[in-house]
Amino acid sequence: TQLLEQSPQFLSIQEGENLTVYCNSSSVFSSLQWYRQEPGEGPVLLVTVVTGGEVKKLKRLTFQFGDARKDSSLHITAAQPGDTGLYLCAGGYKLSFGAGTTVTVRA
Amino acid sequence: GAGVSQTPSNKVTEKGKYVELRCDPISGHTALYWYRQSLGQGPEFLIYFQGTGAADDSGLPNDRFFAVRPEGSVSTLKIQRTERGDSAVYLCASSLTDRGNSPLHFGNGTRLTVT
Numbered sequence: 001t002q003l004l005e006q007s008p009q010f011l012s013i014q015e016g017e018n019l020t021v022y023c024n025s026s027s028v029f030s031s032l033q034w035y036r037q038e039p040g041e042g043p044v045l046l047v048t049v050v051t052g053g054e055v056k057k058l059k060r061l062t063f064q065f066g067d068a069r070k071d072s073s074l075h076i077t078a079a080q081p082g083d084t085g086l087y088l089c090a091g092g093y094k095l096s097f098g099a100g101t102t103v104t105v106r107a
Numbered sequence: 108g109a110g111v112s113q114t115p116s117n118k119v120t121e122k123g124k125y126v127e128l129r130c131d132p133i134s135g136h137t138a139l140y141w142y143r144q145s146l147g148q149g150p151e152f153l154i155y156f157q158g159t160g161a162a163d164d165s166g167l168p169n170d171r172f173f174a175v176r177p178e179g180s181v182s183t184l185k186i187q188r189t190e191r192g193d194s195a196v197y198l199c200a201s202s203l204t205d206r207g208n209s210p211l212h213f214g215n216g217t218r219l220t221v222t
Binding site: 006033040041042043044045048086088090094095096097098099100102 | 111147148151155163213214216
């Protein structure tokens with residue numbers, strides 16, 4: 001089983017601040033996906049990273065895949081209350097998920 | 108277009124009863140996944156189908172859990188002799204293929220409560 005560990009578990013910040021969440025594994029992944037989940041809803045895909053060292057930007061969100069394809073990070077610039085949610089990374093052929101980081105952005 | 112639909116959205120049952128949870132995937136998606144999610148945790152893999160067959164059922168916790176997808180579209184997750192520990196949100200997702208980087212489209216889940 002390819003295990004994904006996410007940190008921190010919880011993050012609470014003020015609107016306008018920046019934040020970074022991490023996804024780490026001892027295994028190599030051919031790709032990793034990041035999802036965001038809001039209460040009462042299913043996870044929604046944000047991005048898929050495929051190439052080691054890859055950086056992808058989605059508006060204020062920046063995703064990076066580690067050179068060795070064992071880790072990934074998500075950086076949010078100038079966070080807004082609408083960024084609040086559970087951020088999940090996932091990978092592997094049957095798409096195993098990490099435990100997630102619960103992000104709360106206070107207005 | 109229509110997304111993944113799960114019914115019921117909520118199910119309350121008594122310990123020992125049998126329940127069925129239904130998933131209608133996006134039309135044309137060949138892969139279908141079932142996950143279980145506890146509060147504040149990530150989804151835990153249960154089983155996935157490629158077409159009609161269960162390609163991997165290694166996540167099913169025990170033989171009380173069973174899932175079918177007889178015509179390669181709708182899937183039903185069946186739980187026999189429910190226990191309080193089965194209480195969770197059961198998520199279904201579908202994807203165009205079962206390749207590792209094919210994005211999953213999730214339904215909103217069925218919240219199962221066993222009393």
